[in-house]
Amino acid sequence: MAHIDYFFATISPFTYLAGTELEEIARRHGATITYKPMDIMGLFARTGGTPPKDRHPNRQEYRLQDMERRAKRVGKPLNLKPAHWPTNPAPSSYAIVAAQAAGGGDLAALVSSLTRACWAEEKDVAEDGVIRDCLSAAGFDPALADSGLLSGAETYGANLEEAVERGVFGAPFYVTDTDQRFWGQDRLADLDLYLSGKL
Template sequence: MASQTPAIDYYFSTLSPFTYLAGQRLEEIAAKHGAEVTYKPLDIMSLFARTGGTPPKDRHPSRQAYRLVEMERQAARTGLPLNLKPAHWPTNAAPSSYAIIAAQKAGGGDLGALVHATLRAVWAEDREIAEDSVVRSLLEGAGFDPGLADSGLLTGAEIYAQNLEEAVKAGVFGAPFYITQDGATFWGQDRLDDLDWHLSGRPGAAG
């Protein structure tokens, strides 16, 4: 009997700095293990409200300050450029999320590259990902039809909302968040090594 292809549900927000700081390590890990990734963009502010989290702007000043320190440290470790105070953040994440949903359904391009380029646009390039022209450019750059920015908006909205509901039921409370098909959960880009370990099936790797 053939072994089952590993699968990862990937919950994230196109506004999340820590999702950006993950780079494309998830895609590298998935390729290493032959795993399929299902990309599930969601409304992170609504997720916080539903799961007891607090938006960054409403956190205690000490928490806000440490968040910036941690972002800077992680950027230094990964070598990714990072603007701690991007020009267009927070912004409306829906248009970019709908485009990712449409791209996943349509195929034909590099979805991981699209997700990372969208996050890089926010956190390193000061681009406004709520603008149609930016979304179209990001789609095209990742090998997708830029017209996806204008098609399937109703479906995109439905799946975007559905992703939030699925996330809450699955125990997701932040981003990035990874869930394997056997139910193991991993929160944060700094847990990707643990995800890799788990997919290797090593002793003590259960989530």
């Protein structure tokens, strides 16, 4: 059975635009997924990336154009300059870690809900109330927002270290159990072909 380690950031627009396509691909191929939320700004600092605000204006302009096109392509609403971005991704990431450990809900829906809150609903995913609402909507106990904070923090830190060690440098990033790496939601079709044995 194939396995995919899914490295992502709850404040990443491209994680939002990926939606639940990864989960659909995994279902088709009987693959399992481990969700690994990480500190994207920390990852940039460790792997030669540049935070969006520090990029050359040409890159900033292209990023916004590309985001808008991608949103139209997948039919998702998108605010190119959300009110609460960047924000602290740690609290929402801890909640995902806790939800994955607890089980019983839909992790794909939780990630989708949190990223949509940031990029389409003008909500701050660092706020406890927003996180609780997203947990509840995805079928998890909203109290997970306040539980396991220490283990959440440890896992969040470990995910960053693992990402660096395994060649990850952006989000979303998909790594198979055969160490095939796919960066960006626009590479999901390639992941699908790879799992089909066509790449």
